[in-house]
Amino acid sequence: xxxxxxxxSRDICQRGTSLTIQCQVDSQVTMMxxxxxxxxxxxxLIATANQGSEATYESGFVIDKFPISRPxxxxxxxxxxNMSPEDSSIYLCSVRLSREETQYxxxxxxxxxx
Amino acid sequence: xxxxxxxPSMDCAEGxxxxxxxxxxxxxxxxxxxWYRQIHSQGPQYIIHGLKxxxxxxxxxxxxxxxxxxSTLILPHATLRDTAVYYCIVRGDNTDKLxxxxxxxxxxxx
Numbered sequence: 001x002x003x004x005x006x007x008x009s010r011d012i013c014q015r016g017t018s019l020t021i022q023c024q025v026d027s028q029v030t031m032m033x034x035x036x037x038x039x040x041x042x043x044x045l046i047a048t049a050n051q052g053s054e055a056t057y058e059s060g061f062v063i064d065k066f067p068i069s070r071p072x073x074x075x076x077x078x079x080x081x082n083m084s085p086e087d088s089s090i091y092l093c094s095v096r097l098s099r100e101e102t103q104y105x106x107x108x109x110x111x112x113x114x
Numbered sequence: 115x116x117x118x119x120x121x122p123s124m125d126c127a128e129g130x131x132x133x134x135x136x137x138x139x140x141x142x143x144x145x146x147x148x149w150y151r152q153i154h155s156q157g158p159q160y161i162i163h164g165l166k167x168x169x170x171x172x173x174x175x176x177x178x179x180x181x182x183x184x185s186t187l188i189l190p191h192a193t194l195r196d197t198a199v200y201y202c203i204v205r206g207d208n209t210d211k212l213x214x215x216x217x218x219x220x221x222x223x224x
Contacts, residue, residue, distance in 0.1 A: 004157075030210075042217060043214040045212070048211070101146070102160050103160070103210075105150075107157050108156070
């Protein structure tokens with residue numbers, strides 16, 4: 001398995017500002033993903049973070065709103081830009097280890113936008 | 115869209131077996147069935163996965179029907195700490211995406 005850490009674990013932000021969430025894994029991984037979980041809802045995939053290239057976004061999510069970086073095999077960031085109260089959610093990093101099929105999830109970042 | 119159907123909620127007495135069903139009638143030959151659970155305020159936890167054979171690990175057993183159109187996750191001796199939302203997910207071997215449905219909220223009571 002993998003140990004995944006996210007920073008910050010939670011934050012309260014003002015509308016119109018941006019927040020960058022970091023995801024760090026203790027081992028090299030082939031795939032990294034970002035999910036959003038709105039209050040009382042299931043998880044929704046935002047994008048696949050690709051090392052050294054632009055992320056692959058799912059329908060309904062765009063790079064201007066959720067820019068993602070992945071400079072190496074163990075680290076990625078997700079920025080939530082120009083936030084509104086509707087962005088209040090838990091944001092989760094997820095990884096797939098090399099040579100394994102299982103996908104693991106980080107503890108999540110709980111974001112509240114006022 | 116999610117390819118699975120699960121009951122929204124279930125109850126189970128502590129110490130008894132919890133049997134969580136999942137329907138995946140449109141599953142194709144190269145798609146695996148995965149189970150995750152999410153305990154309140156935590157990230158989803160991997161439980162088990164299978165292709166067509168039944169699987170067992172230290173957490174649970176996965177029973178997949180012969181036609182693969184449904185499966186059951188079995189927690190053999192449920193405890194209060196097993197109270198969580200359980201997600202059944204179908205994933206093909208040509209994609210790395212896990213698409214979550216609405217899951218089953220399992221409540222284990224004393």
